[in-house]
Amino acid sequence: MRFNQKREEHRVTYKSGGRSTQVDYILCRRGNLKEISDCKVVVGESVARQHRMVVCRMTLMVCKKKRSEIEKKTKWWKLKKEECCEEFRQKLRQALGGQVVLPDDWETTAEVIRETGRKVLSVSSGRRKEDKETWWWNEEVQDSIQRKRLAKKKWDMDRTEENRQEYKELQRRVKREVSKAKQKAYDELYTSKLELLRIEMEGCSQVRRVYRGDGRNTLRS
Incomplete structure (x- = not known):
């Protein structure tokens, strides 16, 4: 002071x-x-x-965190949809001048395919969502933490053995529920990542088949 x-x-x-x-x-x-x-x-x-x-x-100065640039990716997994696949096929043939057989210059052809994919299928935003430490919280965890805070406040105001035991019990319960909620959230995240990887692999396979002429002209990765 x-x-x-x-x-x-x-x-x-x-x-x-x-x-x-x-x-x-x-x-x-x-x-x-x-x-x-x-x-x-x-x-x-x-x-x-x-x-x-x-x-x-x-009075504190708040500095904005500079976002790191993330590469924008073509949404190839949209080729799993029939309407997107058909539109991509038509646009690709138009870009290649209506040719039925693919040109011999693979680098030029690959660039045309990528550019057509960006126009038809669009690309990701390139933005990264801010990671929060409590992104895996659910309602049960929030309720338990709120009860623990109230018990802590009650114990601070009246330090009896009964209030202390109540606070300690709620503290142990919160730890158990937090552990379960975090494990469940990471399991779901892992499953969703595997599903996304599977869809992307199927999209790549679809690209190889999308520009097929008489059965011999198949795009190679």
Whole structure:
């Protein structure tokens, strides 16, 4: 409270049995003092037994995280749909000048195929979703955590053995439910990744067959 002079009542953080003292602080580096505009004790509010809430007002600079560029990929798996496959076949033949037999220059042909795929099937956005540490949470986990927080607050206000046992039991229950929810979420993620890989492989196989003339002209990967 050196740089923000307050009344005695707004500096006392612990009060019990007629004794008052200042034992709770908010620490910061000296270089960040200019960012702090106020610091005081909220009278009547407590975060732990007989400890008052210390509030600090500061201004922080928020730096935006630079997104890493991700390669945009053609959605070849759309060739699994008959209408997309037919449209791709027609556009590809138009791009190749209506030829029934593929040109001998494979590099040029491959580039035409890729460009047609980007136009007909579209490409991914190239954006990466922000990963959240709690993306696997479900309603059961959230309810358990909320009950644990309430039990912790109850134990802080009244430190009886009964409240302590209730809090410890809820703490163990939350750990079990978190472990189960996380395992289930990762299993589902693994299954979905395998399914996506299978669809992509089928899409690549479909590309090889999509421009077939008399049965001999098949695209090679």
